[in-house]
Amino acid sequence: MSLHAVIEVERGGFSLDIDLTVEAGETVAVLGPNGAGKTTLLRALAGLVPIAGRVELDGDVLDDSAVGRHVPTEERRVGIVFQDHVLFPHMTVLENVAFGLKRDRSRVARGWLDRSGLGDKAGVMPGELSGGQAQRVALLRTLVTEPRLLLLDEPLAALDVSVRAEVRRELSRQLAGFTGIRILVTHDPLEAIALADRLVVLEQGKVVQTGLPSEVTARPRSRFVADLAGVNLLRGTGKDDHIELDGGEVLAAPESGEGDVFAVIHPRAVALYLARPEGTPRNVWRARAEDLDLRGERVRVRLSGPVPLVAEVTPSAVRDLRLDAGAEVWVAVKATEISVYPA
Amino acid sequence: MALAAAGLLLFLLPLAGLIARAPWNQVGTELVATETATALGLSLFCSLTATAVALVLGIPLALVLSRTTGTLRGVLRALTTLPMVLPPVVGGVALLLAFGRSGLIGSPLHQLFGLQIPFTTTAAVIAETFVAMPFLVIAVEGGLRSLDSRYEESARALGANSWKVFARVTLPLLRPAIFSGAVLCWARALGEFGATITFAGNLPGRTQTIPLAVYVALETRPDGAIVLSLILLAVSLAILIGLRDRWLGAP
Numbered sequence: 001m002s003l004h005a006v007i008e009v010e011r012g013g014f015s016l017d018i019d020l021t022v023e024a025g026e027t028v029a030v031l032g033p034n035g036a037g038k039t040t041l042l043r044a045l046a047g048l049v050p051i052a053g054r055v056e057l058d059g060d061v062l063d064d065s066a067v068g069r070h071v072p073t074e075e076r077r078v079g080i081v082f083q084d085h086v087l088f089p090h091m092t093v094l095e096n097v098a099f100g101l102k103r104d105r106s107r108v109a110r111g112w113l114d115r116s117g118l119g120d121k122a123g124v125m126p127g128e129l130s131g132g133q134a135q136r137v138a139l140l141r142t143l144v145t146e147p148r149l150l151l152l153d154e155p156l157a158a159l160d161v162s163v164r165a166e167v168r169r170e171l172s173r174q175l176a177g178f179t180g181i182r183i184l185v186t187h188d189p190l191e192a193i194a195l196a197d198r199l200v201v202l203e204q205g206k207v208v209q210t211g212l213p214s215e216v217t218a219r220p221r222s223r224f225v226a227d228l229a230g231v232n233l234l235r236g237t238g239k240d241d242h243i244e245l246d247g248g249e250v251l252a253a254p255e256s257g258e259g260d261v262f263a264v265i266h267p268r269a270v271a272l273y274l275a276r277p278e279g280t281p282r283n284v285w286r287a288r289a290e291d292l293d294l295r296g297e298r299v300r301v302r303l304s305g306p307v308p309l310v311a312e313v314t315p316s317a318v319r320d321l322r323l324d325a326g327a328e329v330w331v332a333v334k335a336t337e338i339s340v341y342p343a
Numbered sequence: 344m345a346l347a348a349a350g351l352l353l354f355l356l357p358l359a360g361l362i363a364r365a366p367w368n369q370v371g372t373e374l375v376a377t378e379t380a381t382a383l384g385l386s387l388f389c390s391l392t393a394t395a396v397a398l399v400l401g402i403p404l405a406l407v408l409s410r411t412t413g414t415l416r417g418v419l420r421a422l423t424t425l426p427m428v429l430p431p432v433v434g435g436v437a438l439l440l441a442f443g444r445s446g447l448i449g450s451p452l453h454q455l456f457g458l459q460i461p462f463t464t465t466a467a468v469i470a471e472t473f474v475a476m477p478f479l480v481i482a483v484e485g486g487l488r489s490l491d492s493r494y495e496e497s498a499r500a501l502g503a504n505s506w507k508v509f510a511r512v513t514l515p516l517l518r519p520a521i522f523s524g525a526v527l528c529w530a531r532a533l534g535e536f537g538a539t540i541t542f543a544g545n546l547p548g549r550t551q552t553i554p555l556a557v558y559v560a561l562e563t564r565p566d567g568a569i570v571l572s573l574i575l576l577a578v579s580l581a582i583l584i585g586l587r588d589r590w591l592g593a594p
Contacts, residue, residue: 046496046500048496048499072499073496073499073500074499074500074501074502074503074504075502076500077502078500079500079501080496080497080500082493082497086491086493086494086497088494088497088498088511088512088515088516089516090515090516090518099498099501099503099511100501100502100503102502141501142500142501145501145502147500
């Protein structure tokens, strides 16, 4: 069982252009900023928006615009779970779960509810459930229909932070017992890493990066991913032992190779000084602290200057450097701390 | 402030007049009087039938309206709302010209089947439906437009065909809109005068509904007219109170 999708959707200035293959049993997280086309992708796979292209699931052609084939949503056996559960408000929890069943509806639905520890909610109306419970029921309602492809649209985004972890665990457990293909749309990297085998990063309707979560965060290929991973991402032209940045600055970095490259600098590798540092670092320049943000035990300092970067320092360093928004500092980055890879 | 008070008085004074002049001791006898009972029964029959017809025809029409866009939508919308702004008498004349013995549809109907619609109870029902159905269509269409389409999409993804989606999801979710639309439609049908008297005439027992009876009685038996008016007023108040949560915001 696998999914091959080549999807083009054109709508009011926005275009989605994607080539996606997902293998049997895989959970793929589609990650991207708002407006990247994540939800449109899910809706296209569910057959809810017309597409140009081809979608093949498990050997069945669900969409093929070349021959005018379009299998309607209700015949696809594709399950979709929306952000805010969308349980039918006029039906009990049991009726909601039984909705998609064909035979022995009530007994089967009750069995699923019991196994998920929601048996006592069977007769309750969705409006009386907590957000977490409602989302779990919504997931069950879809799973009982045994979809071949399960689409989850930001399943945890509408929940309170306090219940998110619990529902994520439940989701993770349910997904593990589900044999079909799972595609999860999210803008929360934690959700993606916790639930997915592979990440697909979508920006402005295009896939910018795909791979294991660890690979994607180690070698970001877009500002969005770099921000998620909390690292500085620069782009320029490699010149063996240095990089000419797109902004015109030169950054010393060994083994930079040739051609278009990305350079990643971890914020902890960005050192700040009151006076010009002496000695080894070759990348030194003056910058201005634009703002400071306390993150746990560390302080992230956003710097403007020839190379805009984020530095991460300890609170005591902030005191010693008399750092504040608007303060002038010297910035140093060791050439060996810069990781360079082809763009 | 003074103007607002004057405006309010314009609403209040006629009501006060009606209630002050009401022959309370005669209400009982008027209610059981033959003419009153006949008009009341006929009114209930016609207005309820008109509402039923409006439900059967109006809900599909609202569905079509809510799913069209662009120019077509504008045209359809204008057509369905026209009876709301059209003077009812004009509606009656138009109905007469369409369904009358020499009318567009009336002529073949009469020649082929010997059917004659004007000045029958059927005509009264048609007139009331014509005038009142837009209230239902507008209410249901509004309900459809504010309906989150993801309910229907979820149902489809769960394997429901169009009919099942409509019957089990769309229709139940629309129930509040359908209910308030039907009540409005019924109230409008119950009070219908102009189109009915023009198209259906004023035949006691056949087309003389309460509003027509009030009009006639005002000249011969003013007390009867007042009692009949009170009945209509009571119905209006009951509707207002029944739907107050929906119309007047939070209680």
